[in-house]
Amino acid sequence: MILNVENTxxxxxxxxxxxxxxxxxxxxxxxxxxxxxxxGKTTLFNVISGLISADTGTVSFKDRELxxxxxxxxxxxxxxRSFQRVNVFPRNTAFENVQVAFIARNREHFxxxxxxxxxxxxxxxxxxxxxxxxxxxxxxxxxxxxxxxKQLELAVALAANPALLLLDEPTAGMSIAETMSSIELIxxxxxxxxxxxxxxxxxxxxxxxxxxxxxxxxxGQIIATGDGETVRNDPEVRRVYLGTEESxx
Amino acid sequence: MRPRGGVQWxxxxxxxxxxxxxxxxxxxxxLTTQILIYALFALSLNILVGYCGNLSFGHxxxxxxxxYACVILTTTYEVTLIISLGLSVLISxxxxxxxxxxxxxxxxxxxxxxxxxxxxxxxxxxxxWTPVTGGDDGFVGATLPDLISNPVSFFYFALLIFSTGxxxxxxxxxxxxGRAMIAxxxxxxxxxxxxxxxxxxxxxxxxxxxxxxGLAGALLxxxxxxxxxxxxxxxxxxxxxIMVLLGxxxxxxxxxxxxxxxxxxxxxxxxxxxxWQIVLGVILLxxxxxxxxxxxxxxxxxxxxxxxxxxxxxxx
Numbered sequence: 001m002i003l004n005v006e007n008t009x010x011x012x013x014x015x016x017x018x019x020x021x022x023x024x025x026x027x028x029x030x031x032x033x034x035x036x037x038x039x040g041k042t043t044l045f046n047v048i049s050g051l052i053s054a055d056t057g058t059v060s061f062k063d064r065e066l067x068x069x070x071x072x073x074x075x076x077x078x079x080x081r082s083f084q085r086v087n088v089f090p091r092n093t094a095f096e097n098v099q100v101a102f103i104a105r106n107r108e109h110f111x112x113x114x115x116x117x118x119x120x121x122x123x124x125x126x127x128x129x130x131x132x133x134x135x136x137x138x139x140x141x142x143x144x145x146x147x148x149x150k151q152l153e154l155a156v157a158l159a160a161n162p163a164l165l166l167l168d169e170p171t172a173g174m175s176i177a178e179t180m181s182s183i184e185l186i187x188x189x190x191x192x193x194x195x196x197x198x199x200x201x202x203x204x205x206x207x208x209x210x211x212x213x214x215x216x217x218x219x220g221q222i223i224a225t226g227d228g229e230t231v232r233n234d235p236e237v238r239r240v241y242l243g244t245e246e247s248x249x
Numbered sequence: 250m251r252p253r254g255g256v257q258w259x260x261x262x263x264x265x266x267x268x269x270x271x272x273x274x275x276x277x278x279x280l281t282t283q284i285l286i287y288a289l290f291a292l293s294l295n296i297l298v299g300y301c302g303n304l305s306f307g308h309x310x311x312x313x314x315x316x317y318a319c320v321i322l323t324t325t326y327e328v329t330l331i332i333s334l335g336l337s338v339l340i341s342x343x344x345x346x347x348x349x350x351x352x353x354x355x356x357x358x359x360x361x362x363x364x365x366x367x368x369x370x371x372x373x374x375x376x377x378w379t380p381v382t383g384g385d386d387g388f389v390g391a392t393l394p395d396l397i398s399n400p401v402s403f404f405y406f407a408l409l410i411f412s413t414g415x416x417x418x419x420x421x422x423x424x425x426x427g428r429a430m431i432a433x434x435x436x437x438x439x440x441x442x443x444x445x446x447x448x449x450x451x452x453x454x455x456x457x458x459x460x461x462x463g464l465a466g467a468l469l470x471x472x473x474x475x476x477x478x479x480x481x482x483x484x485x486x487x488x489x490x491i492m493v494l495l496g497x498x499x500x501x502x503x504x505x506x507x508x509x510x511x512x513x514x515x516x517x518x519x520x521x522x523x524x525w526q527i528v529l530g531v532i533l534l535x536x537x538x539x540x541x542x543x544x545x546x547x548x549x550x551x552x553x554x555x556x557x558x559x560x561x562x563x564x565x
Contacts, residue, residue, distance in 0.1 A: 075444035089435040104443040109429035116428045
């Protein structure tokens with residue numbers, strides 16, 4: 001198991017957002033985390049990536065304990081994340097957005113005499129081409145269409161050279177066509193680069209299409225884990241989530 | 250993000266400034282020297298405010314520390330000028346690192362208030378530590394080497410130091426570290442999740458800003474042949490902040506324009522009225538409302554934007 005979340009709980013002023021969560025993600029798999037709004041998906045992402053700390057339990061990645069690490073240290077050990085709401089540098093170009101990520105990855109953000117201009121041009125363009133944004137390199141990120149911004153986020157996350165990619169709602173706000181092409185892109189990249197993917201997704205078609213395994217989070221608890229078929233037919237999951245077809249945005 | 254034709258313009262500007270003693274009277278030489286000193290001070294503050302996005306209300310602390318250190322070293326301890334200058338910068342940097350270590354733990358307004366508190370601490374030390382600093386009366390009668398003891402030679406000395414500082418700061422701002430500062434200013438969370446230790450980067454910015462403020466302060470001490478507690482007072486921090494805002498914090502060269510504009514306006518307006526502060530208030534109001542990017546923003550508005558620069562701060 002590349003990622004191992006054990007007995008993790010977290011509450012916010014009395015509200016139990018994560019209730020004794022256990023989640024194992026195997027190396028190389030595409031693991032979907034689904035559940036209704038407010039089930040704790042983003043909280044779990046925030047705990048894994050170090051944005052918030054858990055009250056109890058442990059999170060380990062490649063047998064390294066993450067709980068005491070700072071977010072930037074967690075990135076260094078190989079976990080990169082995207083955000084549900086687009087989180088880029090809006091006034092900087094797409095090129096510059098990815099460039100900063102490369103600077104950070106190569107630990108050059110303290111170097112005061114290393115000229116930034118033109119740095120990593122080739123690597124940056126390769127990544128932008130990979131996510132289908134070659135023509136948008138010099139467009140300010142804030143002026144890109146929503147779908148493109150999501151792809152830029154993906155490029156930024158990939159620039160950190162992660163082993164585990166955490167994508168929070170990678171297709172949120174996309175049209176059906178965009179969602180399909182975007183999800184294929186993610187699959188190709190994850191498989192092509194031998195990455196492990198943990199993602200949240202509201203579109204069940206997407207989830208059952210690409211996920212190797214699915215975990216269902218409900219009221220802060222994992223109520224089911226397994227391959228798509230198992231989870232889809234799980235009576236408890238049908239009762240609390242799939243059956244009612246709650247729409248998430 | 251491409252460094253544009255700024256280099257030629259800057260060299261041209263420095264060349265024009267170098268002509269001041271040739272064409273101007275002593276009065277203008279003095280005025281320009283003061284502008285150069287404050288322009289360097291304002292440039293150093295803009296590392297924090299414009300690049301890193303950290304508003305400091307106490308930057309005068311390092312200006313004063315550098316100034317006191319330099320005059321005390323050259324006069325009390327008779328250290329040679331160059332070594333004194335170097336040590337002043339070093340002492341300011343160490344002080345900034347120590348104070349910054351505490352300040353960068355806080356965000357936004359709390360950061361600003363803590364820098365203010367530390368600068369007032371420096372001010373009270375300057376006043377109370379009479380045997381070393383001269384206390385209330387200031388440290389007077391600093392000695393200068395003969396080479397720079399007349400106004401014109403001191404002017405060229407100040408211009409040399411200013412140009413060196415300008416170039417170094419330009420290199421720093423266009424470095425990978427400069428890019429990291431901008432990233433933090435734009436979106437601290439995203440920068441963190443790219444793997445940056447935001448706190449350390451802010452501390453490094455704070456230290457560099459303090460070091461260059463110290464260099465400017467050292468120049469002031471030499472220029473005035475002494476140092477006074479007012480240089481650490483909050484009004485001094487406020488004035489340099491005004492220079493940055495007036496000139497434009499989203500431009501590298503903006504603070505230089507701001508320092509020049511403030512000095513020239515003050516001189517001009519003082520001839521007509523003693524209520525300079527009121528006029529300044531009106532001007533600042535105008536800048537904030539009409540030209541939030543300051544004089545540099547107005548200037549670059551006149552020139553057609555040539556490339557894809559949107560990082561603001563890198564547009565010269």
